[in-house]
Amino acid sequence: MRIFQSGAHPLLKPYVARIWSWEAEAGEAADLPVVLPGTGAEVFFHFGAPFRRADDGIDEEPGHLLCLRHRSLALAPLSGLGFIAVRFRAGRLWELIDPPATECLDQALPVEALWGRPGRDLQEQIACAADFPARRRLLEQFLLGRLEGCRSDPLVTAAVDRLYRHPQATTVDALAQALGLGRRQLERRFRAQEGLSPVEFRRRIRFQKTVRHLLLDPTLPLLDAALDQGYFDQSHFHRDFKDLTGQAPARHLAAARQTTHFYNTPGK
Numbered sequence: 240m241r242i243f244q245s246g247a248h249p250l251l252k253p254y255v256a257r258i259w260s261w262e263a264e265a266g267e268a269a270d271l272p273v274v275l276p277g278t279g280a281e282v283f284f285h286f287g288a289p290f291r292r293a294d295d296g297i298d299e300e301p302g303h304l305l306c307l308r309h310r311s312l313a314l315a316p317l318s319g320l321g322f323i324a325v326r327f328r329a330g331r332l333w334e335l336i337d338p339p340a341t342e343c344l345d346q347a348l349p350v351e352a353l354w355g356r357p358g359r360d361l362q363e364q365i366a367c368a369a370d371f372p373a374r375r376r377l378l379e380q381f382l383l384g385r386l387e388g389c390r391s392d393p394l395v396t397a398a399v400d401r402l403y404r405h406p407q408a409t410t411v412d413a414l415a416q417a418l419g420l421g422r423r424q425l426e427r428r429f430r431a432q433e434g435l436s437p438v439e440f441r442r443r444i445r446f447q448k449t450v451r452h453l454l455l456d457p458t459l460p461l462l463d464a465a466l467d468q469g470y471f472d473q474s475h476f477h478r479d480f481k482d483l484t485g486q487a488p489a490r491h492l493a494a495a496r497q498t499t500h501f502y503n504t505p506g507k
Contacts, residue, residue, distance in 0.1 A: 277447030287321025302350035330399030
């Protein structure tokens with residue numbers, strides 16, 4: 240598997256965490272992961288075989304958004320894999336796409352639904368591009384053209400950033416006070432932009448960061464990872480994991496460590 244990754248254009252760094260790509264070698268089959276709910280938002284552009292759902296065998300669109308909050312998505316093993324993806328920073332996707340969060344969560348929304356005909360044209364151009372640098376340039380040029388005008392609530396974006404960086408130390412009441420809002424007003428505006436309440440969003444942050452640490456460091460004890468991210472005890476993490484995924488964490492982690500995952504290493 241050939242793996243490429245890059246930071247974004249300086250003007251895109253407030254919005255884009257990284258641009259990355261996987262490309263299978265000739266004849267190589269990739270065991271793909273179960274994508275878990277969290278706070279992530281990622282747009283995939285496939286120039287090889289598109290993802291296929293493990294449960295029903297249906298192919299995803301050649302270009303699509305994954306923004307899972309309430310359910311997992313199991314991907315089937317795949318030959319001929321090739322994609323480039325944009326990983327958006329928490330809370331910043333909504334400044335660069337047209338539909339609201341309520342229309343985007345928990346489904347693989349095609350790029351045409353995000354950006355209309357220009358999105359479909361971008362997918363076609365990426366499919367024809369020669370290599371990772373050429374595909375990255377196409378993506379960056381397109382996203383730079385989307386920066387005009389603000390499509391999101393700046394106070395909610397600030398709230399998301401503070402929650403993501405300091406979830407354990409940030410209460411909703413303190414956050415509302417710091418932003419000059421009442422709690423109910425913050426909750427209403429937050430849900431309108433993110434599709435979740437601040438409490439629900441903080442829960443996804445805690446869950447996502449715990450799983451990420453456990454997959455990036457297989458030697459890390461589950462209890463240590465859970466406590467570090469603010470869980471009360473191992474049972475608390477177990478209940479949260481099962482509620483969000485339908486599986487016990489030990490079973491999922493044992494399987495996930497035998498295959499690929501989409502978590503990037505620290506500093507990447």
